[in-house]
Amino acid sequence: MMSKLLVVCLGNYCRSPFAQLALARRGGPRMVVRSAGLIGKWQDQPAHSAMINAARRLDYDLTAHRAQQISLSMLDWADTVLAMDAFVLTTLRAVCGPENENKLCLYLGDRDVPDPMGQDDAAFNECAVLIEAGTVLHTGGRFT
Template identity: 55%
Template sequence: MTDRPLPRRILTVCLGNYCRSPFAAAVLSVRGGGALEVRSAGLLDLWVGGTAHPSMIAAAADRGYDLSGHTPARVDRHLIDRADLVLAMDRSVLEELRAVGGAANERKLRLYLGDRDVPDPMGKPASAFAECAAIIESGADPYLP
């Protein structure tokens, strides 16, 4: 337990903002009950302007979350500066965020699961998206009010 207040603005980041980070943002936003402002973004711009991955939309819906309106966005320094906490889905994303965010933002960057990566379901069957969603949902509690 910590004496620090929970962050109000959270940014979740994965590689493309296509699977993991949009789902993490949805979980935190819904379970935060309005106490958290949550955004998501990705390091790459491959899917910017599109939608979340269809298999992640389905996995989210199976768990009671709606990703149908998600539009992938690319992370930038402004998004990192604005956040109280930036949660990377894996170590490689965390390293890239350090470069984008600079030393001034180092204290707010961390892995979503604390000491392990959220597995990337891209290129895998729908069951991998469902497993990824379960992992993300189970890791949300430390960030909730």
């Protein structure tokens, strides 16, 4: 059975684009992963250059990513919606309606993935490592 995951952060500019790649790699062909942001500030823009570099250090190519704002059709499409932090989760709960409530959870289960925006390259690298490690929570712990 195919799983459909939607990963959401604030702008679809740093955290969720990388999580999309990491989950897709770890989940393999049985998992379809998309990402989006709550706001459209970076709509159609590439991922943050520091996140592209952090992804490259972990052997991922994030250069093809273009940011998109979340839509109700994306929420309907997903089996599971993974919020990068509590603020995103709270906002999703407010906009998605009770029919989608059971789909929503934090990416790391019980804690936030810190937003590296405005910080140095080390913060982006740490964020990427944390996101990659978190894939185990959503893929049954298997690498494919």
